[in-house]
Amino acid sequence: MDLIDDPTPGGNAPEFTVSELSGAVKRVVEGEFGYVRVKGEVGRVVRARSGHLYFDLKDDRSVLACTTWKGQVAGLSVIPEEGMEVVAYGKLTTFASQSKYQMNATEVAVAGVGALMAMLEKRRTALAAEGLFAPERKRALPFLPEIIGVVTSPQGAVIRDILHRLRDRFPRKVLVWPVAVQGKACAPDVARAIAGFNAMTPGGALPRPDLIIVARGGGSIEDLWGFNEEEVVRAAAASEIPLISAVGHETDTTLIDHAADRRAPTPTAAAEMAVPVRLELMAAVDGLGGRLRRAVSESVRGRRQRLTDLGRALPRPEVVLGGAQQRLDQWAERLPAALRTAVLKKRGALGEASAGLRPGAVRAGIAQRRERAERLGARLGPELARGAARARERLAARAERLRPALVTERTARAGERVASLAARLEAAQSGQGEARARKLESLSRLLGSLGYEETLKRGFAVVREGDEVVTSAARAKAAVGPLEIQFADGRMVPGGGAVKKKASPKAPPPEQGDLF
């Protein structure tokens, strides 16, 4: 090589492969920056299916790509959301395959109280819209819980304050569920504790509390942040057991306060809400017991008084019974004498009645009646036989008169009568027929002699014009049509007219009709 040759531009620069260069850049970037804190607004956020989280941090001019690997996501204080102002902490590195530099963020925190409050408000509104804070979801606290579940740190002033105040008022069984009250473990711990108390069965090996207190002492908004987490709020809202929240001081409000059934300003106040004061209750029960006794003895006393009063008003028994007693005495005195008199009277009457009553009299009466009965009895047999004989005789007499000839005779007589009547009927029938035939014959003969046609046989004729009979010369002269002459053997028209034979005249001449 010629050392004096014009050097090619860049000819003395070392030559890298792309990967070598990328590796060199990566070393420089990681070595130069290492771990950094970056403040910015969260841009696009992508939660990949793999579980890794990709998001951008930006300000008005630049964008920084950030990644949080799946295993690191749980360690973030807040999951970045678009528009959130955050401070991210992590290691600056490169992504060689796309010629990019980026930050592996291992912690993301909300930047500044203002941004935190804005986020809190947004979350509160969203949860309120779901109805988690609705007043109708609130349950009444039990008047005297048996077991109180306390969700808090087992160390520190909070649990001590609660237990002291409970002991002062009304010692109870307390189950403490230890939780982290700040930091990343806080929210999942508290949510699990609330759900865990609810999952216990009443009277089980782990007895289920009938009241839950979630307590924490005061702190910064960041310290109390766990009680703003959605999972805690949801657990508190879902709790079947009434829940008192006592988180922070009176001025600190966290979202669990909205979801709790009651909010206590301090842990001590929560204990006061949880139980009544035992001594007060004892006094109240004693008072009621005294009133109970007084009331019942008063009621008995009042009744006794009334009984005495009424008893006084009751009349003395002698007064009520005196009159009746006197009357009884009077009548009782007269009773033996009256009895004696009555016996004497009855005895006299008995003597009189029994005087006429002797056995002989009765016997005589009986004998008399028996005699009569015997007499009548003796007549009974012959009388019966006689009656029967008489009846038999009468029957025989009647039977004799009863003969068949009587009946046949009568029948024969009736038959003869029927025959004679039949003969007469026959005769009458035929006789009448003959007489009528004779009469008809004579009448027909009379009709023949009277009819004009018989006259025709004797040389007379009938002259007609049409159907009209002409009886005068004048009428014949006046005739218009041909004249017809009827003889005994037929009809003809003089002057050669055809003979018109008629079987019989349609109507007999009126003059002759009159003859009938």
Add this chain to the structure above:
Amino acid sequence: MNDKPVAEMSFEEAIRELENVVGRLEGGDVPLEDSIALYQRGSELRTRCDTLLKQAEEKVAKITTDGEGTPTGTQQLDVD
């Protein structure tokens, strides 16, 4: 009137019923037989209230959990 057996009543139920009984007795218009029965009931209720008030035992225990936060049992917790 509450039909629940007195022995099963909570303190609040028992004291409320006791107040009711006392009120009726003090009203004075309860027949004598009934007032005796009421008094007996009142005494039972009072005894129930006393019993519940005497059960003021303090016992503080801490839930122990396994690695996943599932409760496994309890142990005495001494605070002071």
